[in-house]
Amino acid sequence: MTDLRWGLLATGTIAAEFAAGVEQSRHGVLAAVASRTAERARDFATRYEIPKAYNSYEALLADPEVDAVYVATPHALHEEWAIRAAEAGKHVLCEKPLTITAADAEKVIDAARRNDVFLMEAFMYRLHPQTRRLVELIECGAIGEVRAVDVTFSFDSDENDAARLGDPALGGGGILDVGCYCTSLARLVSQAATGIPAVEPTRVTGMARLTESGVDEFAMGLLRLPGDIIAQLSCGYLLTQDDHIRIYGTTGQLYVPKPAWIHELRAPGVSTIVLTPSGGEPDVIEIEATQGVYAREADYVAAHVADRQGPELTWAETLANLRTLDRWRTAVGYGR
Numbered sequence: 001m002t003d004l005r006w007g008l009l010a011t012g013t014i015a016a017e018f019a020a021g022v023e024q025s026r027h028g029v030l031a032a033v034a035s036r037t038a039e040r041a042r043d044f045a046t047r048y049e050i051p052k053a054y055n056s057y058e059a060l061l062a063d064p065e066v067d068a069v070y071v072a073t074p075h076a077l078h079e080e081w082a083i084r085a086a087e088a089g090k091h092v093l094c095e096k097p098l099t100i101t102a103a104d105a106e107k108v109i110d111a112a113r114r115n116d117v118f119l120m121e122a123f124m125y126r127l128h129p130q131t132r133r134l135v136e137l138i139e140c141g142a143i144g145e146v147r148a149v150d151v152t153f154s155f156d157s158d159e160n161d162a163a164r165l166g167d168p169a170l171g172g173g174g175i176l177d178v179g180c181y182c183t184s185l186a187r188l189v190s191q192a193a194t195g196i197p198a199v200e201p202t203r204v205t206g207m208a209r210l211t212e213s214g215v216d217e218f219a220m221g222l223l224r225l226p227g228d229i230i231a232q233l234s235c236g237y238l239l240t241q242d243d244h245i246r247i248y249g250t251t252g253q254l255y256v257p258k259p260a261w262i263h264e265l266r267a268p269g270v271s272t273i274v275l276t277p278s279g280g281e282p283d284v285i286e287i288e289a290t291q292g293v294y295a296r297e298a299d300y301v302a303a304h305v306a307d308r309q310g311p312e313l314t315w316a317e318t319l320a321n322l323r324t325l326d327r328w329r330t331a332v333g334y335g336r
């Protein structure tokens, strides 16, 4: 496998975490970083020993020594920069959500297809061994037939995140920022239970508390999914809740007290899934992750770049999740 030379678009929180991940990856090399300002690009390049710092995203895309681009801007800018990166012949790993709507995602996927480049939405939790173990447990019938899913991802953001997430022009709101993990996980459970790839709900309803700026600060959703599974989702960016996953089946339940997306599990270490058979004692299953999530993600892109899609995070998967998010956002009042 040849090493991928990465160019990073933006210098915010997640760009820094990904840069550290590439440093720890086996098949990634930090080649360049771009910022809207020269100073931020230089500072970031110094911090992560990146050889090239560009004061515009365009300049990085013109660099022939960059193979793959990581798009780490606020959501609303993903579409433009993922398309421009693909048109510059770069492979693209784009932060979640790939775009604001499924229709926008079609345009990005079309650009990747036309330019014959790799494209993946950066849902790193899908690659974590805990998530893979959860899928195996459902597939092997550890809790019988799945009936219900309960998933929460919600946090009280700091000033920087609150500004970005409160701004409708940047694609603000909790549903797009963290609710996207809830829909992704609920759909994954349905997929594992039914074998249907890129599965989509048959019904989506929801409610939200909207901010004065008109974005969802706290939202709940209900999905009816193939396999006759009902999922309740909860997310928000101004409210601390206990993040968790609970999956109830006809012969037992699975409980994930710390899902793979939480901050603590981004580093290598041990996570757990609690399997409780109906009427039985809980069995705490320990799962070891030997690599951090972003190092794993960078290596995953290197491993699948020739296929143009990641098998766990295909273009069909991204579209199915975004269509679900479109419906959830419509249900809570967007577009009215």
Ligand SMILES: NC(=O)c1ccc[n+]([C@@H]2O[C@H](COP(=O)([O-])OP(=O)(O)OC[C@H]3O[C@@H](n4cnc5c(N)ncnc54)[C@H](OP(=O)(O)O)[C@@H]3O)[C@@H](O)[C@H]2O)c1
Pocket (backbone or CB within 6 Å): 009, 010, 011, 012, 013, 014, 015, 034, 035, 036, 037, 040, 041, 072, 073, 074, 075, 077, 095, 096, 097, 122, 123, 124, 160, 164, 177
């Ligand atoms: N997968 C994960 O674990 C994870 C975790 C957190 C966030 N994310 C995703 O990553 C993306 C960025 O989140 P973040 O937390 O890194 O945000 P952030 O800290 O606010 O950083 C965003 C960066 O984007 C650039 N940018 C370009 N245009 C901008 C604009 N109009 N306003 C503000 N910034 C702009 C800025 O870098 P320059 O000024 O240097 O260009 C800024 O530092 C989001 O889409 C989010 O969903 C993913």
